[in-house]
Amino acid sequence: MDIVESVSKRTFSGSSGTYNVQALELAAARERSKLKGFNITVRFLDDTEHEFHVGKRCKGSVIMDQVYQHLELVEKDYFGLQYSENGSAPNVNKPELMRWLDPSKPIKKQLNNCQYPLYFRVKFYVSDPSKLQEEYTRYQFCLQIRRDILEGRLVLAPSTAILLASYTVQAELGDYQPEEHGPNYLSSIQLIPGQCEEMEKKIAELHKLHKGQSPAQAEFNFLDHAKRIEMYGVELHKTRDNTNREIQLGVTHMGLVVFQNNIKINTFSWSKIMKISFKRKQFFIQLIRELSEDYDTLLGFNMESYRSSKTLWKACVEHHTFFRLDSPKVKRKFPFSLGSKFTYSGRTEFQTVADVKRRGKLERKFVRSPSKQLVRPVPPIEEKGKGILAPGRPPRPYDNKVTSLGAKEPRKAWADDSQLSDDDGGFLERTLEGPFSPGGRVLSYVDEEIPSPTSNGLYDTPPYSASHSPTSQITDETLVTITLHPEEGKYGFNVKGGTSRDVPILVSRVAPNTPADKCTPRLSEGDQVIQINGVDVSHALHEDVVMLIHRARGTSDGKLVLVVKPNVLYAGMEEFEEPPYQYVPVGELQRPPSPENALEQSMLLLADGLASGALIARYEMLYRKHPELTCDVSLESKNINKNRYRDISPYDSTRVILKNAPSGDYINANYVNMKINGTDIINKYIATQGPLQSTCEDFWQMILEEKCNLIVMLTTLIERGRAKCHKYWPNVGETLTMQNVIIQCVGETTDESGSFIFRDFSLTDVKNNTEWNLKHIQYVAWPDHGVPDSPALFLSFTEKVREARKGDAPVVVHCSAGIGRTGVLVLMETALCLIEAGEPVYPLEIVKTMREQRAMMIQNASQYRFVCESVHTAYLQTIGDEAKLFR
Structure with missing residues (x-):
């Protein structure tokens, strides 16, 4: 025994060598096993499939990169790969079964069975299609939204579905061509759920109107209308509130939305949310504290399972990071805290947009896959008004790979039509209705x-x-x-x-x-x-x-x-007048958490509301006429003809009452007083209609009695051929004489842009023989309908008004009816005063205050959106000016 040991020591000591056969065999086997890997099928949005080979230990990012390379997709971060644990396709009724492939985790740990396919889908729905630089990216978005519509995931009005379908037809078939597109040319194409012949006729009529639009233009218009749909990009998660009522929560680019029976009932923007968490089956939203509260608002929801609760929470983390942060690399405040360590590991939208702009657009042409076929039984079942959806036709022998196509010559959309309806004035044979x-x-x-x-x-x-x-x-x-x-x-x-x-x-x-x-x-x-x-x-x-x-x-x-x-x-048709009562939601005016940054927080809420559309939604829910205020005097027979429009009447409680007018005490005008919080300032206005020829003397009597020194006119005399206001003043150097007042125009100038006209009047009180000067500022560049082209010019005009305001006398403001553009100016000046005072600006609260004094102030949503954008622009300018002072 001792001899063997001594030999062994001598044998393996000194100049010797070893070769570990077993270890190397095992390592080689492992490498061969890794190289073998497995194949995964990915199903794309056009229903084509492709197999990808990955190693057994590869992470999700490997196959995702292969997919992006296969599609030659540049703006890839909006997309992801979905799978289900049981291999089923995405199901609108069971979204909780679907998972997004995590690029940072091994594929084998995520997929229970690699035989199941992955589904290429849009993960982050862009808020505005103009952010997508690549035509090919927009095409993929269109495919996703069409699929959402057909699968019932995107709930929308029939009229919107028909409009979107018409853009799909334009993108696939080009311009309407009567010799090619017969009466039933859409009957074989699956475009919308419940498709029927009547719907196809309406789609065809709209298709004719899209003549000249390229596929890229049609798809952009498709996305531009789709983004306005209430459920655009929303995947609903079933839950119950604290009253055990069944509701759905959805995550979007602007925050969390709450739906009940597919109707949006609440919105929580990211700027309003402090924290999102989950514990077992419960999901929590902690909102920023309001000024009137001494506690944080915590909302709890009961999810169906722990898994569904975590899935919703992860979706919130990913959406907030992608849309709101410049970079996903945010350090955790408590690195050793308990709970999920999940973070979003991809690029943010900010990084994606910046990268694509740096690279420049990739100009390329590609083949668009056709829509699915729709097969109907013969004869069609017309009484039910719905077609029968059949399985889609096999894909064409090409996929989404980039290829070169010749440009198609645009065709004429309008064809000769000799058949005229009996009431035709040269219209179409059949029209939309x-x-x-x-x-x-x-x-x-x-x-x-x-x-x-x-x-x-x-x-x-x-x-x-x-x-x-x-x-x-x-x-x-x-x-x-x-x-x-x-x-x-x-x-x-x-x-x-x-x-x-x-x-x-x-x-x-x-x-x-x-x-x-x-x-x-x-x-x-x-x-x-x-x-x-x-x-x-x-x-x-x-x-x-x-x-x-x-x-x-x-x-x-x-x-x-x-x-x-x-x-x-x-x-004067009663059925078109404003209903006397309209629901106003409680708590629609959101406030910031602390007085120190109240203005800044209100501007964040304003920006979020503009981006999400929630701002407009809340505006449209506000009453136009105060339900408890009457307008009886305006309806008296002696006064009806003094109203330019039957629908626009002054409240009795705030109307201007004339004292010495020859024709009576009535004029269609209201006092509107706007208190500037945090100051002693009260901006006083008289909001009135553009004078009629018959009410010109009443108008000047009001100026006389109120001792006004400034008139702001927000309309021209004629717009689109319609009279909007009577010319109630004299020309330069001329005099207009009334019973109680004499008006002389002593000067008139126009600014460099040609947008504003400044007039100087001299007024004489006939009875008291006193004189004073009055300024008249007219905005002539405001379009006849809609809003100014940009906030900059409008802000400049508002500053001119503020400079011209003198003393405590009310400023008379009018357009044509004295509600729309008049309300926009009052809101804008009020907001500028609040910003100067460092006070928060809540535009909806200002509208509400105005409508308590004159009905319908700020007439439509486009005006409200414009003035809110102008307020935000003014705030950003103020910040920029302050920053310059400290440089």
Whole structure:
């Protein structure tokens, strides 16, 4: 035994060598096993599939990179790979079964069975498609949203579904071509759930309107409308609130949203949320404390399981990091704390956008996959009004790989149509109507002209020949003359009425992109036709009017001269007036957590509200008329004709009462006083309508009695051919004499931009023989409907008003009705004063204060959005100016 040991020591000592055969064999086996790996099938948004080979120990990032390379996807961070534990496809009814592949974890630890496919999907729905630089990225988003619609994940109105479907058709088929696209050319394409023949007709009509749009343009318009849908990008998670009521929570780019029966009932923006947590089956949201509270608001929700609770929590972490942070690398405050250490490991949206801008756009063409086929039984079941969805057709023999295609020559969308309806004024054979029509007019209160469908971004208006351009002129304040020349044999409007000689002829419909739509002023639904080519038709029968229109179209130039009375359909009709009561949610005005940074926090809330759309949603829920305030005096028979518009009446409690006016004490005007919090300042206004010829003396009597020294005019006299305000002042060097006051215009200047006109008046009180000076500032660059082009010019105008304000006398502000643009100016000046005082600005609270003094102040959502954007711009300018002082 001793000999063996001594030999062994001598043998393996000194100059010797070893070779570990077993260890190397095991290592080689492990390497071979790793190289073998396994195949994973990925199913793409166009229903194509591809197999990818990965090693057994690879992390999720490996296969994700392979997928992105396969698609040659640049803006890849918006997308992810989903899988389910049981191999099922994404299911709208069971979203809790789906998991997102984590790029930082091994694939084998995440997939129970690698035979199950992965699903390539949009993970982060962009808030604005203009952020997507690549056409190919937008195409993938379109595929995802179409799938969301067909699978019932994205709930939307039928009219919106039809509009989106029309953009899909334009992107896939190009311009409408009558010789190629027969009456049922859409019947084999699966576009929307419950697709039926009536819907396809409406899609086809909209398809015709998209002529000239390239696939990329059609897809951008598709996304631009899809982003406004309430459930866009929201994957609902089932839960119950503290009353055990069934609700759903969804995570979006702007925060958490709460739905009940697919109706949004609440929104918690990221700036309002302090902390999100979960414990077992409970999910918690801790909100920032409000000024009136001495405790933090903690909301609890009961999820279906621990797994669903954690899935929702992880979605919150990822969405907040992706959309709100510049970089995901945020140090944990307590690195050794208990609980989940999960973080988002990809790039943020900020990094993605910056990287793509640095690289520049990749100009490339690719093949778009077709929509699925829709197979119907023969004959179709029309009584149910729905088609039957069939499995999609096999994909074309190509996938999403980049390829070169020749550009397709645009085709004409409008075809000759000799068949005319019996009430045709040169319109389409069939037109959109009813609840599916996105071009249908929404009645609003009248300060702004109701825009045509071509002016709201829904349709592109092509240029038209100057020789055929429609013209118009004003005959007086109530009648308008419009001259039309046909395009493609059509004028573009329908008429109704004339069933007897006592029933007026009214314009019932106006088609977009036609002479009737493009004329100035636009021929509008509800206009009464008084004359046709010099023939009086105020008491004509319907068939006589149709004959006159046909006769005009048959002449060599097709000239049609109409004299119309504007919008008689809407004048004084009770069913279109504002309902007396409207629900106002409690607590819609959110406040910051502490007085020190109250202004800053209010601006954060404002920015979030603008980005998410929540700001507009809350505005639209606010009453227009205060339910407890009356307007009885305005409805008295002696005063009705003093109102420019039947719908716009001053509250009795705040109306201006004239003392010595020859025609009585009534004028359509209200006192509006705006207190500036944190100061002793009260900005006083008189909000009034643009004077009529018959109320001009009442207007100047009000100026006299109130000793006003500033008038702000926010309209021109004529807009789109319609009288908006009577010229109530004299020309330069001339004098206007009233019973109690004499007005002389002593000067008039225009600013360099041509946007503002400044006038100086001298007023004489006849009875007291006293004089004083008065300034008149007119904003002439505000569009006839809508909002100014940018906040900068409007802010400059508001500053001019502030500089001209003197003393304690109220500033008289008017537009046409004295509610829309008038309210925008009052809100803007109020906000500027609050910012100067370092006080928080809550625009909705300001609107509410104004509407308690004059009904309907700030008339529509576009005006409210614009003034909120202007307030935020002014705040950013203030911060910039302060920063310069400390440099």
